Amino acid sequence: MSSIITADSAVNDRAPDHPAALSVRDLTVTFPSESGLVHAVREVSFDIKPGQTLGIVGESGSGKSVTSTAVMGLLDEAAKVSGSIRLNNRELVGLTDARMSKVRGNEIGMIFQDPLSALTPVFSIGEQLGEALAIHQDLSRAQIRKRSIELLALVGIPNAESRLKSYPHEFSGGMRQRVMIAIAIANDPDVIIADEPTTALDVTIQAQVLDVLKVAQRETGAAVIMITHDLGVVAGMADEVLVMYAGRPVEQGTVDDIFYRPQMPYTMGLLGAVPRPHETDSARLVPVQGNPPSMVDLPPGCPFAPRCPLVEDRCREAEPPLTGTSADDKHLVACVRSEEIVQRELSYKDIYPVPETLPSILADTQRLERDPILEVRNLKRHFPLTSGRFLRRRTGTVRAVDGVTFDIHQGETLALVGESGCGKTTTLHSIMELMPPEAGSIQVMGKDVQELKSRRERLQIRNDLQIVFQDPVASLDPRMTVYEILAEPLATQGRKKEQVSARVDELMELVGLESGHADRFPQHFSGGQRQRIGIARALAVEPKLVVLDEPVSALDVSIQAGIINLLEDLQAGLGVSFLFVAHDLSVVRHLTNRIAVMYLGQVIELGEVEQVFNHPTHPYTHALLSAAPIPDPEVERNRERVMLSGDLPSPSEPNVGCPFTSRCPKYRDVLADEDRKQCDEVEPQLVGTEAEHRQACHYPL
C-alpha cells in the first residue's frame, strides 16, 4: 500500500508545472422541476494535473454527482450547463452528444457506483471490453484480444484469458467493478471519473478495488476525480479535496489542509461528525444541526448560515466568494470568518457545542450480573435450493446461518459485523420471527422460543423485542400519519386509547421531535427525522431489546452523528439493549460494547469491542479491521493493510474444515503444511467462556 503512494507522489513531484489535464471554470448547472428551477451546481472551478486525484466530498444533494455528470456530458437534455470545461485545452461545454461520445471512453474514463447496472448482462466481458477498444482505436481482432487480456490481468482478474468469455452475472460485485475499471482505462484516458466507485462494496472488497484504481492510475498517468461521501476513502485516495455544499464549493485545498486545518465551519462539522475507527475514546460525536437547504430558492447569503454556529449578520447578506487566505493562497475557503478561524486556531470542538454524555442508569452493575436479555446458541438456518416449477426438487442447501452464538445482557449493545452475505440479516430475521429454529436455541428474556406455542405468547415476547430498519423511507408507511405509525405497536399490544395518545407525545419528545408534528405524514420529514420516528416506534412499548438493522447507513454523516448520539442517550436513560448490525466499523466501534464477527454464517470472533479492535485474534477480523478506511490522511498513508485475496465463497458449497482457508492470509503465508492439515480437516469452534474474548481459529493471532 505504502509503496503505491510513494509512486503516486513521485509522479506529482516530477510534474509540478504540468498543465492541467482537466480544467473546470464557473461550471453552473440548472434543472427545471415541478417546484421551480433547481440550481444543482453553482460556480464550480477546479484544475487537476495528470496523475493527481481530486476528491469531491459533500452530503447527498450537494451537487457532486451532477458536477461529474456534467464533465462527462451525460446530463439530461433539460439541464442547462454554463461555464467552461476544458480537457487538454479543448472546450467540452457545448459539444454535441455525438462529438462527446468520441471523448467519453477515450479521453475520459468512467467508473460508476453500481457495477451490476453499468455492464450489459447479455454480452460477455470480452465483448464489452472489446467494444470499448474497437470504438476508439483501429485494432485487429487479435490485438483487441491481446489488449483485453492485458487489461483484465492489470486489474487483478485471475485467469484473464478464460474469463473473457464470462458474463457479468458470473462475477462478484468486486470483480465487476474491476472489469469497469479495465473498461475505463482501456483507451489510456487522461481523466478517470469515479462516482462512488466502492459504495456498494464491502470494506474488504473496497480496499482491493481502491488498490486496483491506484494501479490503474499509475499505469495510465490519468487525473482521477473521485466522488464519495466516505471521508475515509478520500483521506486514503485524494491529493486535493473539494468540499461541496448546496451545489457550490465551500472549501478546496490539499488533503492535509482539509483534514488537519479546515477553515469552513461546514468542513469542520463534517469531520467532527465522523466516528474514528482507530481511536479508543468514545468522545461524543458532534452533529451538524439542520438540513441542507432546498436548491430551488436559495436564500441570499451563505447557504450554510442557517446551520452554522458561527453565523453573523453579514453571513446572511451575500454569498461569500471562494478565496484564499492571506497566509495560504492554495487553500480556498468560502467563509467570511475564515481569517478569524485561522488566527484563533479554532477547531470543531470550539465551534460546535459538544453534547454531554449521559451517565448510564446501569453504570454500577457489572455486565455479567445484569440479566441476560437474549441468548442465542448455535443457531442454524438453511434454505433449500430447488428447481422445477410444480414438482420442486431439492438441489442444494444455502447455509445462511450456520452456528451463531452470542449473549446480550441488559443495557449493552452487541454488534454483528461481517461482509454482505455472511448471514447477519438472516440471523436478525430468525430472531425476530420468533419461530422455532432449525437447530440451536434462541432465548428471549429467559424464555425459549421453542416453547412458544400460540400467537398470544409470541405477542407477549414481542412487547420486549422491537426492530429499527435501515431505510427510513421504506420503513414508515407513507399512507399513515406519524401518530398512527407510533400508535400501531401500542394498539397491537392492547393499550387503551388514552394511554396511546399520551405515549405518542412522550415518544416524539424522547427522540427529539415536536409532539405537535404527530399529525403529519412521513414524507414531510427529512431522512434523519424519519429515522427518529422509526426509533420512537421501536421504543413505543418499552422493549428490553431493540434490533437495529443498519440504522444509520442510509444517512449523511452530519445527520448520522445525531442519530448515534440519540441511541447512546436512549440506552443510558432507559437501560435498553441493542443488537446492532452494521457494515461501517467506525460506527460499530463508537456505539457498541461487544462485537460478534461473522463469516459464512458463523460467529468467528466474539468479545469486548476494545479487545477485538485493539487485538483481533482471528485472521479474518484482523483483515476486516485493517480494510476499513480511516478519515485521517496521515494514518492512511502509513498503514500496513492485510489484503484478503478473493471474494466470500458461496454459502451453498459444502464445506469441510475451516471455512476461511480459501482467503486466510495466515494459512496462505505463515502456516506449514502439517499445520494447514488441521485447518483443512477440522472445523474450528468458538472456544472460551462468555466472560472471555473468544474466537474460532486453530491458530489465533
Next chain:
Amino acid sequence: MTNTSTASTPVIEQDARTKQRPMSKRRLVLRRFIRNVPADIGVVIFTLLVLLAVFGPYISPWEYDELDFMSLTEPPSAEHWLGTDVAGADMFALAVRGLGKSLMIGVIASLGTSVIAAIVGTSIAYFRGWVERVGMWLIDMLLAIPSFLLLAMIVSAFGSGANGWLALTFALMIFGWFGYARVLRSMTLSLREREYVQAAKYMGVPSAKVITRHLIPNLGSILIIQFVLGVVVSVLAETGLSFLGFGIQPPDTSLGVLIQEGSGTLLTAPWMLLVPMALLVALTFSMTLIGDGLRDALDPTSQSGGKA
C-alpha cells in the same frame, strides 16, 4: 428524559423544515389532474350524466313504464322531448331510467370486482408459500373458463323480475376480478418486501390487519384507476349482454336494452337508437378520460408533470 431531547434536539432542523415543507402528495396529484384538460372535461360530462340519472325522473312528465297510446313512434316534440318508442313509452323517461340502471350496474360491479381483486390479490402475495401457489393456479384456471356463457346462464336463470339486475351485477362481479387480482398480486410482490410491512409483522400485527392497513391502502392509486376503468368495462358488458337478450329483462330497461330495441328502427325512427347510444358513448368516454387523467396524475414519470 426531557434533558435527552434538548441535548439532541436540533432546534434549527425544525425551523428549516417548516419553511421548505414540500407540497403534500394529495395536493400535487390534484393539481396535476386539474391541469389535464381532457380529464376535466371527463369530470364535467360524468357529473352531468349522474345528475341526469338522479334528477331526470323528477323533471320528466312521463314515467318510464307509462305508455301513451296516442303517440306511437313519434319523433321528438314538446310533449315527448325525445320522442316515443314503438309501444308509446317516453324516450326521455326510458333513457334516464336506462342510464341510471347502467350506471348502478357499472359502479356496483366495478366496486365489487375491485374489492374482491384487492383482497385476493394482496392475500395470496402476502401469505406466500402454498397459499400463493394454489391461489395463482386457481386464478389461472378461472381466467380460462368461458365466463360469457356462464354469465348468460346465470342471467337467464335468475335474471327475471324486479331485482333481475342484481343477478346481472353479481354475475359481472363474480367473473370480473381474476385478471385484476393477478395484476394486484404482482404489485404486492414488491410491496410485501417493504420494511414497514415487515415492521408490522414483527410487531405482532395480525395478517388481516397488515393487509387492510398497509397493503391495500398503498395500492390505492392503482385501485382507483382500476375502479374507474372497471366501470367502463362493466357498462359495456351489461349493454352487450342486454343487447343480446341476456341482460336486463323487460319491463325494466337499461342502455343496452334500449339500443337493442332502437337498432331495428334505425331508418324509420333514428331517435330510438341515437339517444341511448349518445348516453352510452358519453358515459364510457368520460370515464376513460377520468381514468387516463388519474393515471397520469398519479404516475410520477408521466409527461403531464409541470414545466418550470
